[in-house]
Amino acid sequence: MKIKSVVLAAVGLAFASSVSFADDMTIVSWGGAYSSSQNNAYHKPYMAKNPDVNIINDESSAEAVAKLRAMNEAGNVTWDVVDVVASDAIRLCDEGLAEVIDPTKDLAAAPDGTSAADDFGELLVSECFIPQIVYSTTFGYRTDKVGDTPPTDICAVFDLEKYPGKRSLEKRPINNMEWALLCDGVAKDKVYDVLGTDAGVKQALAKLGTIKDSVVWWSAGAETPQLLADGEVVMGSTYNGRLFALIEEQKQPVAMLWDAQVFDLDGWIIPKGLPADRLARAKDYIMFATDTQRLADQAKYISYGPARASSAPLVGKHEALGIEMAPHMPTDPNNAKNTFLYNYEFWADNRDDIDAKFQAWLGK
Amino acid sequence: MSDAGSNAPVLTNDGVPLKVSLQRALRREKLRAFLLIAPLLIFILITFVLPIADMLFRSVENGIVADTIPQTIKSLSDWDPSTGELPGEPTYAALHADLSVAVKSKTHTRLGSRLNYEISGASSLFRKTGRRIKKMDEGNYKEQFLKADKKWGDIAYWRVIRQFGARYTAGYFLNAVDAENTGDGVQFRPEDEQIYLFLFGRTMFLSVSITVSCLLLGYPIAFLLANIKVRTSNLLMILVLLPFWTSLLVRTSAWKVLLQQQGVINDFLVWTGLISDAGRLVMINNQTGTIIAMTHILLPFMILPLFSVMKTISPSYVRAAKSMGANDWTAFWRIYFPQSIPGIGAGAILVFILSIGFYITPELVGGTSGIFISNRIAYHISSSLNWGLAAALGVMLLAMVMVLFYVYDKIVGIDNVKLG
Numbered sequence: 001m002k003i004k005s006v007v008l009a010a011v012g013l014a015f016a017s018s019v020s021f022a023d024d025m026t027i028v029s030w031g032g033a034y035s036s037s038q039n040n041a042y043h044k045p046y047m048a049k050n051p052d053v054n055i056i057n058d059e060s061s062a063e064a065v066a067k068l069r070a071m072n073e074a075g076n077v078t079w080d081v082v083d084v085v086a087s088d089a090i091r092l093c094d095e096g097l098a099e100v101i102d103p104t105k106d107l108a109a110a111p112d113g114t115s116a117a118d119d120f121g122e123l124l125v126s127e128c129f130i131p132q133i134v135y136s137t138t139f140g141y142r143t144d145k146v147g148d149t150p151p152t153d154i155c156a157v158f159d160l161e162k163y164p165g166k167r168s169l170e171k172r173p174i175n176n177m178e179w180a181l182l183c184d185g186v187a188k189d190k191v192y193d194v195l196g197t198d199a200g201v202k203q204a205l206a207k208l209g210t211i212k213d214s215v216v217w218w219s220a221g222a223e224t225p226q227l228l229a230d231g232e233v234v235m236g237s238t239y240n241g242r243l244f245a246l247i248e249e250q251k252q253p254v255a256m257l258w259d260a261q262v263f264d265l266d267g268w269i270i271p272k273g274l275p276a277d278r279l280a281r282a283k284d285y286i287m288f289a290t291d292t293q294r295l296a297d298q299a300k301y302i303s304y305g306p307a308r309a310s311s312a313p314l315v316g317k318h319e320a321l322g323i324e325m326a327p328h329m330p331t332d333p334n335n336a337k338n339t340f341l342y343n344y345e346f347w348a349d350n351r352d353d354i355d356a357k358f359q360a361w362l363g364k
Numbered sequence: 365m366s367d368a369g370s371n372a373p374v375l376t377n378d379g380v381p382l383k384v385s386l387q388r389a390l391r392r393e394k395l396r397a398f399l400l401i402a403p404l405l406i407f408i409l410i411t412f413v414l415p416i417a418d419m420l421f422r423s424v425e426n427g428i429v430a431d432t433i434p435q436t437i438k439s440l441s442d443w444d445p446s447t448g449e450l451p452g453e454p455t456y457a458a459l460h461a462d463l464s465v466a467v468k469s470k471t472h473t474r475l476g477s478r479l480n481y482e483i484s485g486a487s488s489l490f491r492k493t494g495r496r497i498k499k500m501d502e503g504n505y506k507e508q509f510l511k512a513d514k515k516w517g518d519i520a521y522w523r524v525i526r527q528f529g530a531r532y533t534a535g536y537f538l539n540a541v542d543a544e545n546t547g548d549g550v551q552f553r554p555e556d557e558q559i560y561l562f563l564f565g566r567t568m569f570l571s572v573s574i575t576v577s578c579l580l581l582g583y584p585i586a587f588l589l590a591n592i593k594v595r596t597s598n599l600l601m602i603l604v605l606l607p608f609w610t611s612l613l614v615r616t617s618a619w620k621v622l623l624q625q626q627g628v629i630n631d632f633l634v635w636t637g638l639i640s641d642a643g644r645l646v647m648i649n650n651q652t653g654t655i656i657a658m659t660h661i662l663l664p665f666m667i668l669p670l671f672s673v674m675k676t677i678s679p680s681y682v683r684a685a686k687s688m689g690a691n692d693w694t695a696f697w698r699i700y701f702p703q704s705i706p707g708i709g710a711g712a713i714l715v716f717i718l719s720i721g722f723y724i725t726p727e728l729v730g731g732t733s734g735i736f737i738s739n740r741i742a743y744h745i746s747s748s749l750n751w752g753l754a755a756a757l758g759v760m761l762l763a764m765v766m767v768l769f770y771v772y773d774k775i776v777g778i779d780n781v782k783l784g
Contacts (some may be wrong), residue, residue, distance in 0.1 A: 363732060
């Protein structure tokens with residue numbers, strides 16, 4: 001009898017959970033501090049406003065493109081809203097895996113009445129993509145290992161004499177090739193013209209070759225902070241939010257080198273192939289989560305800049321540390337003296353080709 | 365039953381010939397046996413065989429070009445790229461007709477991504493042209509396309525479209541062996557783009573190294589386990605199995621802490637004065653790191669089959685050899701070792717096949733010189749979305765394992781493998 005009642009209870013539970021499934025909304029993001037900032041700034045207030053919706057976090061953004069394609073081919077899309085970087089959003093849009101968004105209809109206007117299209121401005125890089133934050137890939141260095149002359153210039157990365165020791169760079173051509181050319185005397189506005197040629201790729205790889213033996217290559221954003229904390233490298237590239245946590249929360253002897261930081265965007269897409277009711281709900285969430293106040297709120301938990309112009313003045317203090325967040329934003333005028341914006345079109349065209357050359361070069 | 369010797373068939377009670385009745389009973393037995401395993405068979409077929417077959421089929425499948433721009437492909441069939449001239453106006457008109465349809469279903473950008481694997485720039489070419497296509501006037505399409513994007517005047521793009529117009533392509537496989545068809549025959553890619561054959565070679569080399577080091581480390585442990593008291597060997601067995609209860613990622617990261625230049629081992633060596641502070645050893649982010657970490661992870665797969673085979677070797681053989689005057693080494697080498705070979709065979713195959721497809725550990729500790737072909741397959745599956753190339757690489761890896769398996773069968777004999 002006892003076993004029977006347990007079985008019955010289990011069946012009942014399974015049934016109940018499958019019934020409540022109708023109100024679950026699966027939101028996919030990157031996990032870690034980033035997901036928790038979204039949870040605090042977007043998910044909690046949204047669920048308070050819509051008590052019948054239960055948001056489920058899925059930390060699969062790193063494999064989102066491949067998984068969405070697989071789901072689409074299987075005809076069973078289980079995700080409602082997905083957080084991806086802009087280049088992935090462009091790819092998903094090209095592949096027909098993401099819904100097209102109409103900024104005037106699907107996004108909230110700014111409090112002063114500025115339309116969403118103007119508020120986001122040129123950050124709307126794809127018709128399927130709703131930008132959320134501006135983040136940057138930049139360098140951090142160990143303050144105790146650079147002597148009395150801390151680096152101020154990106155080319156310190158290539159200067160082994162002045163700053164001996166290992167550096168960590170991302171195991172992909174994007175960003176590294178631009179920095180190499182920039183430090184090899186190519187003018188900033190000519191970088192992509194040069195990189196578009198075979199000779200330019202060779203030039204960039206040759207410059208990277210001068211430090212190849214001193215490079216630790218990373219593939220996950222958490223690696224550089226760890227390598228810096230262990231003293232394994234003197235400087236390394238990673239996302240600015242990771243460095244903020246390392247410096248301000250963990251109080252490591254590390255400082256930011258903002259020079260030639262590369263801006264990139266992260267934001268939402270809605271997968272194609274959702275049934276009408278889930279699509280409407282996803283759009284409702286997006287409308288809420290990307291309004292001016294919500295984007296500014298997220299900056300309380302993580303040092304990434306809001307993608308709306310109207311959110312910038314609303315950025316306040318860090319929720320736990322109580323420090324002003326504005327000076328830690330990559331978009332702050334003091335930090336943004338010399339910046340790159342990820343060239344989406346160039347890399348969409350040339351990524352496969354240059355990546356093959358880069359990997360061949362790495363392997364040799 | 366004296367007339368059983370005559371030609372009349374033996375009948376059962378109900379008059380059916382015994383042979384038929386027996387066959388019927390056997391068939392029923394077989395059907396019942398089959399029905400018993402049917403759920404498993406169907407499960408494997410649906411969840412394992414079909415998806416793999418589907419994935420492998422992608423290595424040659426190329427319907428997207430012909431499906432998206434059918435009229436253009438047809439019109440290109442009588443165009444000869446070797447003349448060095450662009451296709452004529454009818455082809456551009458056909459392209460306009462095809463793209464007008466494709467833009468509505470948004471398949472033109474998909475085609476662009478597909479062709480971008482073959483020629484850089486196709487992605488933006490189709491995206492940009494797709495935006496212009498609605499605004500084009502009737503007639504004089506060639507000029508309008510050239511105005512929309514000057515790449516339409518580049519013969520290289522037309523050559524690629526023509527070449528990949530077929531429903532099935534060998535292009536992915538050519539790519540997987542660092543070759544390409546440039547229009548005048550198959551040839552190797554320029555040296556600075558060759559990577560896959562090199563990676564296949566390294567995958568083989570590293571997998572063999574890992575298998576050998578697993579064998580060298582695992583054999584003595586298995587021998588010890590098989591030849592001590594059961595109570596102690598059970599305890600030691602738990603230690604062998606312990607790593608299975610820890611996440612693979614944790615074990616790999618632990619090796620980072622141990623092996624890195626500011627890590628535990630280097631700190632210890634510097635402290636003892638064996639190496640200087642400036643001369644810290646580089647043991648991670650290279651092949652050494654990959655071999656060490658993967659040997660640790662795969663060691664149980666070597667020890668377990670070895671142990672279970674050694675358990676069955678009777679100690680009396682070795683005793684007999686010794687009683688006839690063999691010394692310890694001879695008794696081991698001539699008597700014990702040959703009997704343990706089936707275990708070595710099983711362990712080596714297990715470790716080798718597992719390591720050949722390993723991906724996460726090399727990614728984390730392999731640096732640049734310790735990565736496997738599977739890391740590139742993972743990249744093409746999840747980042748570049750070039751599933752055709754990933755499938756082609758997968759087919760080659762599968763074929764390579766099959767060939768090795770065949771060679772192994774010829775040399776060692778697959779019957780000479782025992783898991784216990």
